Amino acid sequence: MADMGGERVTEAVGSAVALLRSAVDRDWEAARAGRVEWSCRQTATHIAEDLIAYAGQLAGRAEDAYVPFEIVLEEGTDNAGIIQVVETTGVLLTTTLRTTPRAVRAFHPYPFRDANTEGFAAMGVAEVLLHAHDIAEGLGLAYQPPAHLPEFVLTRIFPHVQPGADRWRTLLWATGRGELPGRPPVTEWRWNNNLVLATDRLTLEGVTPASAADLTTGGTGGFDWVVGGPYQGTRDASGMILKAYEAGVHRPEFGMFVLVREEDDLAVGGMGFHGPPDEEGRVEIGYDLVEGARGRGYATEALRALSEWALARNDVRTLFATIDAGNVRSQGVVTRAGFRKVSEDEEGLAYELGG
Structure with missing residues (x-):
């Protein structure tokens, strides 16, 4: 699964700029942008503000709040000048995405107070596409972005929305x-x-529908794996995630997490819920x-945290796990994590942990 974030931002900005250039001689200030409360001029400026803000969050490794800066247009900036600013801030975000290590996360309030590079790319693409749509509505123009761009957004930051x-219509509805x-x-x-949940040696990174789709088709899901990974169970669980997403019943916080080792950013396994x-x-x-x-305690450490x-x-x-009778190692994992055995039959052993 190649990192397409920067490429997708470039494509989204190019799509929006083509729309804006087709109306560069129109009065952007006099027209309200669709259903938002801003004029088309304010909305175009806001696109640039979002792009540079996301670049700033990642470049500054912001942890607790937005980096306290903003862009201000020079007095007398015309529509062509605003288009140039949108293009420039798009390049800045694209460059930041391409040069930021995969493991970096930076502050964003929704919903867990941070996002990774792919999340910021998807948010950037969403802001560009949606506000281009708003401007098009305000100016009475038609706008249809490339079909893979709404798909990119939905499978990264709208995992709870049935596609x-x-x-494109789904994203507009959502x-x-x-x-x-x-x-x-x-x-x-x-x-x-x-x-994302952190332990002493691991991060548990929630798997998006985009990553799940890649894992089910033999890809890496966007992670670098230790030799031999990912294991088949991780691929099978990814298939369950994808089916739930397509059916509109996926609850992303009760999906799967990839266990990533802090020391080298390599994925060592998968852990999660069956629903x-x-x-x-x-x-x-x-x-x-x-x-x-x-044999290194990773599973126990992750299970305790989750x-x-x-x-x-x-x-x-109550949490429960069903384990084959012959899987002594897995029985040791749940026992060390505080689970107790509650039943046993030919199907296997059942363990529970209550609050």
């Missing part, structure tokens, strides 16, 4: 800008960057490690 046949047959209007929305908790607050958990990474996170939620009361 419709038309990805952001309160359009209608889809059989779905209620959207009046409030947020995108959803992936959840969201049931009505009684029970949720099943599963995991696997690449063979060469076993269990603690889950049981701190109001909708989870």
